[in-house]
Amino acid sequence: MEAITSLTRLSLRHLRFASLPETPGVYLFLQKGKPVYIGKAVNLKNRLRSYFSLKLAPKTARMIKEAQDLSLIKVTSELEALLLEAKLIQKYQPKYNSAAKDDKHPLYIRITKEGYPQVLTARKIEFKSGNLAGFGPFPSSRSVRSVLSMLRKIFPYAEHKVGRRPCLYSHIGLCHPCPSLVERETNENVKKKLRLIYRKNIRRIKAVLSGRFKTVRAELLKEMVAKAKDEKFEEAQKLKEQISRLDYITQTATPTESFLENPNLTEDIRKGELAELKAILNQYLALKGKLLRIECFDVSHLAGVAPTASMVTFINAEPDKNFYRHFRIRQEKGADDVSSMREVAGRRSRYFASWGIPDLIVVDGGKTQVAAFQTILKDAKIPIVGIAKREETLVVPITTKSKIRFFKERLSKGAALNLIQRLRDESHRFARRYHHHLLTKTLLPLS
Numbered sequence: 001m002e003a004i005t006s007l008t009r010l011s012l013r014h015l016r017f018a019s020l021p022e023t024p025g026v027y028l029f030l031q032k033g034k035p036v037y038i039g040k041a042v043n044l045k046n047r048l049r050s051y052f053s054l055k056l057a058p059k060t061a062r063m064i065k066e067a068q069d070l071s072l073i074k075v076t077s078e079l080e081a082l083l084l085e086a087k088l089i090q091k092y093q094p095k096y097n098s099a100a101k102d103d104k105h106p107l108y109i110r111i112t113k114e115g116y117p118q119v120l121t122a123r124k125i126e127f128k129s130g131n132l133a134g135f136g137p138f139p140s141s142r143s144v145r146s147v148l149s150m151l152r153k154i155f156p157y158a159e160h161k162v163g164r165r166p167c168l169y170s171h172i173g174l175c176h177p178c179p180s181l182v183e184r185e186t187n188e189n190v191k192k193k194l195r196l197i198y199r200k201n202i203r204r205i206k207a208v209l210s211g212r213f214k215t216v217r218a219e220l221l222k223e224m225v226a227k228a229k230d231e232k233f234e235e236a237q238k239l240k241e242q243i244s245r246l247d248y249i250t251q252t253a254t255p256t257e258s259f260l261e262n263p264n265l266t267e268d269i270r271k272g273e274l275a276e277l278k279a280i281l282n283q284y285l286a287l288k289g290k291l292l293r294i295e296c297f298d299v300s301h302l303a304g305v306a307p308t309a310s311m312v313t314f315i316n317a318e319p320d321k322n323f324y325r326h327f328r329i330r331q332e333k334g335a336d337d338v339s340s341m342r343e344v345a346g347r348r349s350r351y352f353a354s355w356g357i358p359d360l361i362v363v364d365g366g367k368t369q370v371a372a373f374q375t376i377l378k379d380a381k382i383p384i385v386g387i388a389k390r391e392e393t394l395v396v397p398i399t400t401k402s403k404i405r406f407f408k409e410r411l412s413k414g415a416a417l418n419l420i421q422r423l424r425d426e427s428h429r430f431a432r433r434y435h436h437h438l439l440t441k442t443l444l445p446l447s
Contacts, residue, residue, distance in 0.1 A: 004028065004035065004071060004092075005033075006263055007028070007071035007072075007073065007263045008071060008072075008263070009030065009033075009069040009070070009071055010069060010070045010071070010072075011068070011069055011070075012029075012064070012067055012068060012069060012070055013068075015048075015052075015070065017045060017048070017049055020044055020045040020048060020049075020072075021044050021045060021072070021074055021318065022043050022044065022045045022046070022318075022319060022320075022321060023043070023044060023074050023075075023076075023266070023318060023319075024040075024041065024042050024043070024044070024074070024075050024076065024077060024078050024080065024081045025040070025041060025044045025072055025073055025074040025075050025081055025266075026038065026039070026040050026041075026072070026073045026075070026081055026084050026085050026088060026259075027039055027040075027041065027044060027047070027048060027070060027071070027072050027073075028070070028071045028072075028073075028088070028094075029063060029064070029067035029069075029070060029094075029096075030067060030068060030069040030070065030071060031066055031067055031068055032068070033069075034092075035088070035092045035094040036063060036066060036067055036094050036095045036096050037063050037067070037094050037095070037096040037097055038085060038088050038089050038092065038094050038097055039085065039139070040081040040082060040084070040085035040140075040143075041081065042078050042081070044072060044074070048070070051064055052064070059096065063095075063096040073259050073260075073263055074266035074267075075259055075266060076266060076269060077249070078143075079147060079249055080259070082138065082140075082143050082144070082147060083135075083209070083211055084259055084260075085138070085139070086135065086136050086137060086138050087260075088260075089137060089139065090136075090137065097139060107121055107122075107123065107136060107137065107138045107139075107140075107141045107144050108121065108122050108123070108134055108135060108136030108137055108138070109121060109122075109134070109135040109136055109138070109144060109148065109209060110122045110131045110133070110134045110135075111131060111132045111133045111134070111202060111205070111206055112130060112131060112132060113130055113131055113132040114161075115162075115179075116158055116161075116162060116179035116182075116195075116198060117132050117157075117199075117202045118157070118158050118159050118160065118161075119148065119151075119152075119157045119158075119159065119202070119205060120159060121141070121144060121145065121148070132202075132206070133206050133209075133210075135209045135210075147249075150245075150249045151205055151208060151209075151249070152174050153174070153245060154242050154245045154246055154249075155201040155202075155204050155205050155208075155242070156169075156173060156174050156175055156176040156177075156201060157175065157198075157201055157202060157205060158175045158178065158179050158198075159175075160175075160179075160180075161179075162179045162180050162183050163180045164180065165180060166178040166180050166181040167180060177194040177197055177198050179198065181194075182194040182195060182198065204216050204219070204220075208246070213246070216246065217243060217246055217247070220239055220242055220243050220246070221243060223239055224236050224239035224240055224243065227239060267316075269415070270316060270317035270318060270419075271317075272415045273317050273415040273416060273418055273419035274290070274291050274316070274317050274419065275415075276414060276415040276416040277291065277415075277416040277419055277420070278290075278291055280394065280409055280411075280416055281360075281383065281385065281394075281396065283409070284396045284398060284407050284409075285383050285396065285398070287359075287360075287383060289359065290359065291359050291360050292315065292316060292359055293313060293314070293315055293323075293356065293357075293358045293359050293360075294313070294314045294317075294358060294359065294360045294361075294362060294423065295311055295312070295313050295314075295323075295348075295358040295360075295361050295362070296311070296312050296314075296361075296362040296363075296364065296423040296424060296426070296427040297309060297310065297311055297341070297344055297345075297348075297361065297362070297363050297364065297373070297427065298310050298364040298424070298427035298428055298430075298431045299329070299337050299340045299341060299344070299364070299431065300428075300431035300432050307328075307329035307340055308326060308327060308328055308329060308431055309326070309327040309329060309340060309341075309344045309431060310324070310325070310326060310327070310427050310428075310430040310431035311323075311324065311325040311326075311327070311344075311348065311427075312324050312423065312426045312427045312430050313358070314419075314422075314423060317419055319426055323355065323356070324430060325355075326430070326431075327343075327344050327347060329343060329344075330343065337365065337368075337369060338368050338369060338371075338372045339372075341363065341365070341369050341372035341373055342372045342373075342375070342376055345372065345373045345375075345376035345377055346376050348377075349376065349377055349380060352380070357380070357382065358382060359382075359383070360382070360383050360384075360385070361373060361377075361382055361383070361384045361385070362384075362385055362386070362387060362420065362423050362424070363384065363385070363386045363387070364386070364387060364424055364427055364428070365386050365387075365388070365395075366386055366388045366395050367386070367395055367397075367406050369386055370384060370385065370386035370395050370397050370406070371397065371404055374397050374399065374404060378399065384397060385397075387420055387423075387424050388408075392410065392411050392417060392420075392421070393408050393409065393410045393411065394408070394409040394410075394411060394420070395407075395408055396408075396409060
C-alpha cells in the first residue's frame with residue numbers, strides 16, 4: 001500500500017465538486033485506506049460527479065455507500081491515465097474492479113511471440129502464454145481500442161499471420177509492411193529491410209505501452225536527422241509525421257511510475273511550465289508577480305460566415321472553465337481577423353472589474369493580431385504575446401513612445417512550449433465549438 005499512503009484523502013461525505021480538477025487522471029475510492037475501486041477519467045470533475053447521480057447501477061451504488069474517502073492522481077494525458085489505471089488495478093486488485101479480476105471480462109493488450117509479432121487485444125484466458133509482451137488489465141475496452149487505433153497510425157502492425165496475399169489494412173497503411181507482402185518479396189535484401197522495419201514498429205509500440213515515450217521520440221528524431229543529412233527527404237518527412245502523431249497522443253507524457261512516486265507531480269510539472277515561460281518572457285518584459293492567470297484568445301469563421309472568438313483561462317497552468325467566454329463578432333468585416341481581435345479586446349476591457357484582470361494575454365496569431373490587442377489595451381498594462389503557428393514562435397511586443405517593436409522567440413520542445421500549445425489548442429477547440437453551433441443555425445432551414 002506504500003504507493004498510495006502519501007495521497008491526499010477527500011471525505012466522500014463532505015466532497016466539494018467545485019474544488020475538483022477538470023484534468024485527466026486516476027481516482028481511487030477508499031475504504032479504511034484501501035482501494036475498493038480505481039478508475040480513470042479525461043475530466044476528473046465530470047466523471048466523479050456522475051457517481052453521485054440518482055441513477056446508479058446496484059453494484060456502483062453499493063460501492064459508493066461502502067467507500068469512505070477519495071484520492072486523486074492528476075496526469076497530463078489520456079494515455080497516461082489509461083496506463084496508470086491498469087498498473088494500479090494490477091497492483092491493488094480492488095474489490096469492485098471485478099471486470100479486471102473476472103476471467104471473462106478483463107481486457108489486455110498482448111504482443112505475440114513469433115516471426116512477425118501481432119498486436120492484439122485479449123481476455124485473461126488467452127493471455128497466459130506465447131507472448132512477447134503483455135499489458136493490462138484495462139477495464140475499458142473502448143479506451144484500449146482507441147489507444148491502439150492511434151498507435152497503429154504511427155507504427156503500423158499486423159493482426160494476422162502470414163497469408164497468401166496482403167491484408168485489407170495494408171492498402172490503407174495500417175499494416176505496413178504487411179507480413180504477407182514481405183514474405184512474397186523475392187529480393188532477399190529488400191525482404192530483410194522490410195522485416196527490420198516491421199520489428200522496429202513492434203519494438204516502439206512495446207516501448208510506448210511501457211511508458212517509455214521520451215525514448216521512442218528521441219530515436220525517431222535521431223533517425224529523422226540522419227535521413228535528412230543523407231538527403232532522403234521523403235523518409236525524413238515520414239519520421240517527422242510519426243513524431244507529430246506521437247506528440248499528439250502522449251502530449252507531455254510522463255512514465256506512470258513517476259506519478260506513483262510523486263502524487264503532486266502534475267502540480268510540479270505545471271510550476272515548471274510557468275517558471276520556464278516567465279523566464280523566456282522576462283528577457284523582453286519586466287513581469288511582476290506570478291503568472292497566476294493566463295487568458296488566450298482565438299477567432300474562428302468560415303469565409304466570414306458566423307465569425308466568433310473564444311477566451312479560455314488557465315489558472316496555475318490548468319484550465320478553469322468558470323472563466324471561459326464566447327464572443328459573437330458583431331462588426332461587418334467578420335472575415336478580417338485583425339478587426340475581430342480589436343473588437344474582442346475592446347469588449348474584454350469592459351469586464352476587467354467583474355471578470356478579473358489576467359497576468360498575461362496570449363493571442364493566436366502574429367504581429368498584426370498582437371498589435372490589434374496591444375493598441376486597444378495599451379492603458380491596461382497587461383503583458384500581451386502572440387503565438388505564430390508555423391514555427392511555434394512567441395511574438396512579444398514592446399511599446400516605446402508611440403511605436404511598437406516586435407521580438408520573436410522560437411520555442412524549442414520543452415515546458416514553456418507545452419503550456420503555450422495547450423492554451424492555443426484549447427482556445428481553438430472552444431472557438432470552433434461555438435462557431436459550429438452558430439454555423440448550424442445559419443445553414444439549417446427552420447422547420
